[in-house]
Amino acid sequence: MDIKAAALISEMQAIKGEMQPPTPPNSIAPQQDFSALLTQAVNNVNGLQQDTDALRTRxxxxxxxxxxEQVMIAAQKSSIAFDATVQVRNKVVDAYKTIMNMPV
Structure with missing residues (x-):
C-alpha cells in the first residue's frame, strides 16, 4: 500500500511541476505550436495504451x-485518455465544419 501511495504522490508532484502560473494580463504568453501539442497528446495516449497492453500481457x-489492480487502473487511465482524445478530435472537426460553412 505504501508503494502505491508513494507512486501516486510522486505522480501528483510531477503534474504540479508541469503546471504554469497564470500570466499577467499585460505580459505576452509564449507561443506554442498546436500541432506539436496535439502530437504530444496523441503520443501520450499511445504510450498509456502500450503500457496497459504490456501490463495485461505480463x-x-x-x-x-x-x-x-495495476492492470485495471492502467486500463482505465488509457480508456479515459483515449475518450478525451476522441472528444477533442470531434470538437476540432465540428469547429472546422462551422468555419467552412461560414458565408464569405
Whole structure:
C-alpha cells in the first residue's frame, strides 16, 4: 500500500511541476505550436495504451510482480485518455465544419 501511495504522490508532484502560473494580463504568453501539442497528446495516449497492453500481457503470463489492480487502473487511465482524445478530435472537426460553412 505504501508503494502505491508513494507512486501516486510522486505522480501528483510531477503534474504540479508541469503546471504554469497564470500570466499577467499585460505580459505576452509564449507561443506554442498546436500541432506539436496535439502530437504530444496523441503520443501520450499511445504510450498509456502500450503500457496497459504490456501490463495485461505480463499479468496473463502469471508475473507475480503485476497485480490485477495495476492492470485495471492502467486500463482505465488509457480508456479515459483515449475518450478525451476522441472528444477533442470531434470538437476540432465540428469547429472546422462551422468555419467552412461560414458565408464569405
Amino acid at each position: 499479468f496473463e503470463l502469471g508475473d507475480d510482480a503485476v497485480s490485477l
